[in-house]
Amino acid sequence: MKRTVLAAAAALAATAPMMALAPAATAGGMPTPDHHKPLSLHAKLDPFKVNRVTGRGWAKVHLKGRHVSVKMHVKGLLNAPHAQHFHIAAKGVCPPESAATKHNGKLSLSTPDGAPFYGRIGTSLTTRGDTSPASGLAVDRFPTGSSYHYERSFTVSEEAAKSLRAGTAVVVVHGIDYNGNGKYDFNLGKSLLDPKLPAEATFPALCGTLKKSPHGGVSGGQGGTQSSDTATTAAAATTGGALLLAGASAYWLRRRTTRQN
Numbered sequence: 001m002k003r004t005v006l007a008a009a010a011a012l013a014a015t016a017p018m019m020a021l022a023p024a025a026t027a028g029g030m031p032t033p034d035h036h037k038p039l040s041l042h043a044k045l046d047p048f049k050v051n052r053v054t055g056r057g058w059a060k061v062h063l064k065g066r067h068v069s070v071k072m073h074v075k076g077l078l079n080a081p082h083a084q085h086f087h088i089a090a091k092g093v094c095p096p097e098s099a100a101t102k103h104n105g106k107l108s109l110s111t112p113d114g115a116p117f118y119g120r121i122g123t124s125l126t127t128r129g130d131t132s133p134a135s136g137l138a139v140d141r142f143p144t145g146s147s148y149h150y151e152r153s154f155t156v157s158e159e160a161a162k163s164l165r166a167g168t169a170v171v172v173v174h175g176i177d178y179n180g181n182g183k184y185d186f187n188l189g190k191s192l193l194d195p196k197l198p199a200e201a202t203f204p205a206l207c208g209t210l211k212k213s214p215h216g217g218v219s220g221g222q223g224g225t226q227s228s229d230t231a232t233t234a235a236a237a238t239t240g241g242a243l244l245l246a247g248a249s250a251y252w253l254r255r256r257t258t259r260q261n
Helices: 002-020 111-118 158-166 228-260
Strands: 039-047 056-064 067-075 084-088 101-103 106-108 120-124 148-155 170-174 204-209
Touching (some): 084 158, 111 170
Antiparallel strands (some): 039 204, 056 067, 067 148, 101 106, 170 204
16 A cells, blocks of 8 residues: 555656646647737848849848738839749748849849749738739839838748748848849840849849848757746646655555554
């Protein structure tokens, strides 16, 4: 009897802290889905030098469910409209300069050249109206200027939200001035996306992978510290387990004393 009671109590005491450190549960007893947790991301937008771009910029995205708030700032581009998108569902990286091919006899990087790396259009970062891939070339609804600041909140597709959370979403800003004449022209030929447009208007200028923004310390088990609530819960569970073990021991001692008397 002694061994059975003490073994059961010890097992409960040992598992109590682990139960306290289990993932937080919803009212239904199931873990909170990750896609419901807010997420902040950022990207440094670097130029494609092979396309003779010298500009740069940054992007910040706050995601909650499928709702996003986007802020972007770019500078050093051609004073013209610039298509911009979340590209998704590929490697989640910007293509290397070695991915460039010759267009109209000139080495440059087209949007299709980069597709194996940053993927297809998942969201069109327009200034108004539709944000689906169908608006990928809606030139009249994209920011215009050599430098501009962009802010907009809207809902993205389930696939785009999944890519943002997976770290495979890339911000790409399009529109280059390859021959430096201050306008989009056909020196690189027709656009591979729409032959009515010059290639310069759709070739990528800036690119950056959206990465999770740091928030405080790293979670426990990865070199960080626990939150005060988690630590308090764990301490309480440990204390409770010790009390349970002590109570079981006292129970056994009382039974032994009674038998001896």
